[in-house]
Amino acid sequence: MRLEIQDLRVSYGGIRALKGVSLTVSEGSVVTLIGANGAGKSTALRAISGLLKPDSGRIVYNGEDILGLAAKEIVRRGVVMAPEGRRVFPDMTVRENLLIGAYLRNDKAGVEKDLRYVMELFPRLSERTWQMAGTLSGGEQQMLAVGRALMAKPKLLMMDEPSLGLAPLVVKDIFAIIRRVNQDGITILLIEQNANASLRVADYGYVLETGSIVLEGNGRALLENPSIQEAYLGRRRNRKTEPAKYEVSMNSD
Amino acid sequence: MSAIIQHLANALSVGSLYALMAIGYTMVYGVLRLINFAHGEIFMMAMYIVFFGLTMFLMPWYVSFIVAILLTAALGVAAERLAYRPLRDAPRISILISAIAVSYFLQNLATVLFGGRPLTFPQVPLFTSMIDVGGARISRLLILTPAVTAILLIALQYLLKRTKTGMAMRAVARDYDAARLMGVDLNRTIAMTFFIGSSLAGVGAIMWGMKYPQIIPTVGAMPGVKCFIAAVLGGIGSVAGAVVGGLALGIAEVLIVAAAPALAGYRDAFAFVLLIIVLLVKPTGLLGEKTTEKV
Numbered sequence: 213m214r215l216e217i218q219d220l221r222v223s224y225g226g227i228r229a230l231k232g233v234s235l236t237v238s239e240g241s242v243v244t245l246i247g248a249n250g251a252g253k254s255t256a257l258r259a260i261s262g263l264l265k266p267d268s269g270r271i272v273y274n275g276e277d278i279l280g281l282a283a284k285e286i287v288r289r290g291v292v293m294a295p296e297g298r299r300v301f302p303d304m305t306v307r308e309n310l311l312i313g314a315y316l317r318n319d320k321a322g323v324e325k326d327l328r329y330v331m332e333l334f335p336r337l338s339e340r341t342w343q344m345a346g347t348l349s350g351g352e353q354q355m356l357a358v359g360r361a362l363m364a365k366p367k368l369l370m371m372d373e374p375s376l377g378l379a380p381l382v383v384k385d386i387f388a389i390i391r392r393v394n395q396d397g398i399t400i401l402l403i404e405q406n407a408n409a410s411l412r413v414a415d416y417g418y419v420l421e422t423g424s425i426v427l428e429g430n431g432r433a434l435l436e437n438p439s440i441q442e443a444y445l446g447r448r449r450n451r452k453t454e455p456a457k458y459e460v461s462m463n464s465d
Numbered sequence: 466m467s468a469i470i471q472h473l474a475n476a477l478s479v480g481s482l483y484a485l486m487a488i489g490y491t492m493v494y495g496v497l498r499l500i501n502f503a504h505g506e507i508f509m510m511a512m513y514i515v516f517f518g519l520t521m522f523l524m525p526w527y528v529s530f531i532v533a534i535l536l537t538a539a540l541g542v543a544a545e546r547l548a549y550r551p552l553r554d555a556p557r558i559s560i561l562i563s564a565i566a567v568s569y570f571l572q573n574l575a576t577v578l579f580g581g582r583p584l585t586f587p588q589v590p591l592f593t594s595m596i597d598v599g600g601a602r603i604s605r606l607l608i609l610t611p612a613v614t615a616i617l618l619i620a621l622q623y624l625l626k627r628t629k630t631g632m633a634m635r636a637v638a639r640d641y642d643a644a645r646l647m648g649v650d651l652n653r654t655i656a657m658t659f660f661i662g663s664s665l666a667g668v669g670a671i672m673w674g675m676k677y678p679q680i681i682p683t684v685g686a687m688p689g690v691k692c693f694i695a696a697v698l699g700g701i702g703s704v705a706g707a708v709v710g711g712l713a714l715g716i717a718e719v720l721i722v723a724a725a726p727a728l729a730g731y732r733d734a735f736a737f738v739l740l741i742i743v744l745l746v747k748p749t750g751l752l753g754e755k756t757t758e759k760v
Binding site: 261300302315 | 646
């Protein structure tokens with residue numbers, strides 16, 4: 213498994229969101245892409261997962277250029293995303309949410325096995341199998357979003373801001389899960405504004421600023437890099453916290 | 466007593482017909498946030514197809530019914546493919562206008578193909594013969610319509626809750642991108658929604674035709690509008706709501722006229738008054754989604 217992005221350019225309605233991004237995710241690693249709000253992190257993931265069409269560039273996965281493939285073809289190849297804001301299906305039960313993660317799979321036994329794996333990973337979910345996903349707390353919904361993505365049997369799991377809007381203790385849980393999933397053999401591409409936590413868990417990191425990669429290196433090195441410390445870590449105590457914008461609409465269901 | 470049984474049976478069967486057709490509105494609204502104004506015309510086409518199947522091609526009734534239901538479903542899918550899918554990313558008003566255009570197109574197509582002269586829907590004795598129920602003589606149709614509706618509703622519920630296709634429909638109705646990220650094929654799922662909604666309209670049209678046997682190119686317009694109102698009354702986007710709304714509207718219409726025959730001339734107006742009241746008092750309908758529009 214190897215994902216290689218070469219000179220990816222994406223624009224939305226005249227605005228160039230990615231101006232030639234290249235990055236590599238190698239087998240078994242945790243790679244993080246950090247950067248401020250609006251730097252283009254989500255755009256990169258949406259392009260990889262086939263939700264939007266890049267202007268140019270190559271997205272090579274296991275030697276095959278997957279750029280331009282339909283989203284379901286990309287899921288079928290084992291590249292799965294847990295989207296920003298969790299986006300669980302609020303009026304479906306926890307179990308249904310997990311099962312729809314396995315939408316493209318036909319191996320019943322394998323799906324059952326992965327269902328048990330996810331339940332073991334997230335005991336909180338196993339207590340709430342028949343509960344509507346919209347009634348879960350933000351942290352539980354994030355676990356469900358990750359569990360749902362795992363049900364697709366990913367080789368590469370992409371996570372978009374999994375810690376967004378969650379309490380610090382829950383954030384800790386989520387990062388522990390990321391580590392655990394990675395140890396179980398799934399490669400991870402993680403997008404975060406929480407640079408500190410994500411660089412600690414990552415083998416390699418890229419820093420994205422207004423659509424371009426400005427810095428890259430292994431996680432430890434980036435953590436100690438003075439310009440990173442100043443821009444992303446130094447002021448983390450009073451960094452503006454992101455309001456949990458999805459929480460309200462999801463729980464109102 | 467026998468009059469009461471007659472009125473109740475009639476109310477229930479009219480309500481069932483409204484429910485069947487309201488489901489088509491609500492399901493399409495669920496996945497596209499579109500009021501499919503062509504739904505009434507799809508219903509009308511089904512009546513013509515049965516008519517020609519029985520009178521011109523001399524099919525046995527069950528063959529003509531199946532052919533009509535399948536062709537109606539195909540027509541709904543074709544309308545989506547040709548008139549709605551190209552506009553999916555356009556402002557919502559464009560697709561709404563497109564739906565109105567499909568509606569007029571089909572009405573005029575029917576006028577050109579079949580003429581404006583009223584045709585009489587053929588009677589199928591198995592369905593329209595009279596039987597005795599508690600001393601009242603009623604048409605078998607009044608019993609069969611709610612029964613067929615109930616069976617279809619159970620099947621639909623099974624499909625939505627227990628099958629992958631149904632889950633995909635519910636997922637698409639909630640969140641396009643999240644559904645796509647799970648590998649759901651948006652186009653196929655939306656086409657499937659039109660297939661099911663239109664085939665239910667086809668079933669409704671057959672039973673409607675046996676009850677009100679006149680076919681003209683505008684025959685779908687009034688049931689179309691009324692079932693749209695029924696779907697709004699129940700809460701558009703909710704299948705259970707469409708059933709409740711359809712039954713409530715049909716039963717209320719028939720019973721009000723039964724109780725006060727002087728109001729018979731206002732029967733069609735009743736639905737519109739109800740629509741105004743619903744929109745003023747509870748715009749989300751009886752069982753409607755509480756959430757705001759998705760972005």
